[in-house]
Amino acid sequence: MKKKLLCAVLTVAMVSSMLAGCGSTNKTESTDTSKSTEAEGSSADNNTLTVWCWDPAFNMNAMEKAEAIYQKENPDFKLNIVETPWEDVQTKLTTAATSGQLDTLPDILLMQDNAFQKNVISYPDAFTDLTGSAVDYTQFAEGKTGFSTVDGKNYGVPFDNGAVIACYRTDILEQAGYSIDDFTDITFSDYLEKGKVVLEKTGKPLLSCIAGESDVIVMMLQSAGGSFFDESGKANIVNNDILKEVMTTYQKMVEAGVLVEVNDWDQYIATINNGTVASAVNGCWIMASVQGAQDQAGKWDITNMPRLDSAATATNYANQGGSSWAVTSNCKNVDLATDFLSKTFAGSTELYDQILETGAVATYLPAGDSDAYGKTNDFFSGKPVYSKIVEYAGKIPACGTGVYFYEARDAVATAITNIIGGSDINTELQTAEDTVNFTMGQ
Amino acid sequence: MTNKKNNSVTLKMRKRVRSAGRYTFLSIISLLSIFPLYYMACAATNMSVDVIRGKLIPGTYVIENFKNLLAAQNVASAMFNSFKYATICTLVSLVICSLAGYGFEIYHDKAKDTIFSVLLLAMMVPFAATMIPLFQMFSSANLLNTTMGFILPSISTPFLIMMFRQSARSFPHDLIEAARIDGVTEVGIFFKMFFPTMKSTYAAAMTITFMNAWNNYLWPKVIMMDDKSITMPMLIANLTSGYTTDYGSLMLGVFMCTIPTVIVFFVLQKSFANGITGAVKG
């Protein structure tokens, strides 16, 4: 009897000691980390800034170079760069802001341009308004700063360029009797007709893209300054003539076999590297992937993208991808952060010269005038590709993504899939608009 | 016996055919299951562009891939962290959940059965919904970037409790009664009798818990905000985040992330399925 009582007591004691054990490790660890929390939430130390960004070869490398440049004048300055993939930046930001734990955010984070307005409007308390700061916004193209502007206030420092380029396999074009000039400053109907010839003579489609992602549609739409939303922010899909033209053009290209849809990013890159398609139209950052196939060196050339036929505002230029730096509200040293950014990403051509070799093309306009941008690239038929990209970037029409950009993009992707499957375009666009309106009506 | 000889020959034949069929079936299924590992191993030895082009023969690029991987990521630290988190999490949760599963079954009554059913509800809400309140708690308790922060939400799971509860059902009650008469304490029964006889359940639970902890992604990605605390799955996410992906080193990383769980399984499988004697003799 007594033994059993003892036994029960022991059980409880054991269990509680185990919990206490956890508790005490927890205590030691938390004291241990309270130090590091300061280091990785925003930095308490006066000369250190914490940055969240991704891609060691691209964004992180740029930040490191910027740190080195700023250190020349401010030797005590230090960056604590934490590698955080974009998806995780978004998840962490959402979680921190929704749970009211803004003090877990870093000083600076990198944000996809497409998500910028959405995040600022959802979490106005999480960001620092940079209007009127040391950052000179006149040095950037309006098409770029527009992404990070909400209600006339600027919340971001533009970073990499997403100007759309069209890369062509000149050897394939030659087989069909064309040169790169035949694909420069053309319209989509030219593109379609010439694409049919290329397909017939070489068996290769011109273009590939990912089914269910409306990247190509967005590029086409934005090249004519179009948007999924009107100026008041209402969904503008059914009565959007530009979008309708985009959708029918896209449909025609797929039906003719000139545009081939694959299912994911890896296969998309494979169509380019394997030589299954004769061209790639995407943000200029695609060059790094194109150059992955070293055996195709010299066989590629770059020009501008085709434009829409009937839209009055049609141009041969658009934007795809790209990102900007945001300063969070958790930054204790806003002056240091803005001074750093204004003297590097918004003020140093030296920085942009240094990072050019990684494929990071500047949106900072003065950078385009430097000698480094005039250099030729042997992979792309010995052309000065970077100066071309900067030239294209300057001609991109400004267009708003809108807060509900991702919702609209997915709804239109659903629509185009169904249209290609044989559904009526007007019904599908109506459904897409209804879907977007549904999400907006909360 | 002798006049049944013919019969036994056909029986033997039938047996042989049956066993050949069994081996064929198992071999085909094993091949299908192993293919991705083979693919990973091949891809890890090839250049990125060859991986993309679908090359399925081992290459010679493994050293370069390894160098690139080490240059881009702190693999050693991620491996160490993953091991640390997964091992601690597995050990603690095995103790706590097996105690509970045993308690729910051996001492079952209406109240405990009801509580058990209520506990099951805890796993039925998608983690995305509870993540934000949980983050709030952990952030206020200063548990971000800690081992404690990683393991606490996954120590006690309805799934493990149920697994032990269900297997405790085959633990014979007369054994317990006999032990009680012999004066063994309740805790003693658990540790000296239940624990050794349920070795197979523990080994299986260990495999599964280790794997789940090792592959846990959504929670660490929210609470780990420090380069020093990242885990292998986070490292792999880092590798795929750029404009261009180096598929060669990615696949090498993925391969390194898969192997530990496979080894744990291989080592433990004999203990949870030796296939000979029933562990419990009634």
Add this chain to the structure above:
Amino acid sequence: MNGRKKKITLAKKHNLTGWAFLVPATLLIVVMSFLPMIKAFVLSLKTGIGVTMKWAGFLNYIRMFKDTVFMQALKNNFIYLIIQVPIMLILALILASMLNNKDLKFKGFFRTAIFLPCATSLVSYAIIFRSLFAVDGLVNTILIKFGFLHTGYNFLGHATSARIIIIIALIWRWTGYNMVFYLSGLQNIDYSVYEAAKIDGASPFQTFWKITAPLLKPTILLTTIMSTNGTLQLFDESVNLTNGGPANATITMSHYIYNTSFKYVPNFGYSAAMSYLILILVAVLAFVQMRVGDKRD
């Protein structure tokens, strides 16, 4: 008299010990799951963008039934549940009883091989499945070679075939996982039962249905509830294999909830409400399964 009194206190003591055994785990679940769940429920009664939320009562719960994408996702989840779970569990049961055979050679190899898929990192598994079923992938190449097809079929581009691929992928990935539970459950069955059945001349099929399956009932209940829960909360395959496409034909509820929380303009009230619908669905199914399967003989 005295003896009876002792018995009552003994029973009480056992009862108390039982409680002590389950308190740590229960407390942890209460703090780590129930508290956040209550907060999430409160959230589900609110609506709004980001941090600006206002009370909405049960509006979110009504709203989700008007949401065509969510209804499509609900339907997809049930298609997966009804088709995939039974196939997978039966296959796992068959494999486990085959691999429990003590005369079988290379048991360790076969078991590890079949377990491998669920240990495989999601990244490589997704890449492999997508490339296998690509228009110019291995599956199409084989089908064309044997004359079943003339040109490559875009498996992931059509609703039905994309769903079938998700189901195949799920079976491929989780059969070995469930096999582990059956294998360990089988250890608690006395092997002599099988020997006896063999002497009685029972066929393997009979042995399986008459002996193995009934004795494994507690484990089968466990795996059924876990698989039901896992399938209704399915996320990985929808996101990584098909990205929900084509045209939302394969999107799951959890995938949509993730989108409304982290990809789209965040509305956590609505996400929480949809999460609670999953809870209700799983709870009802699990309740029925417990009623049918959780009887102590």
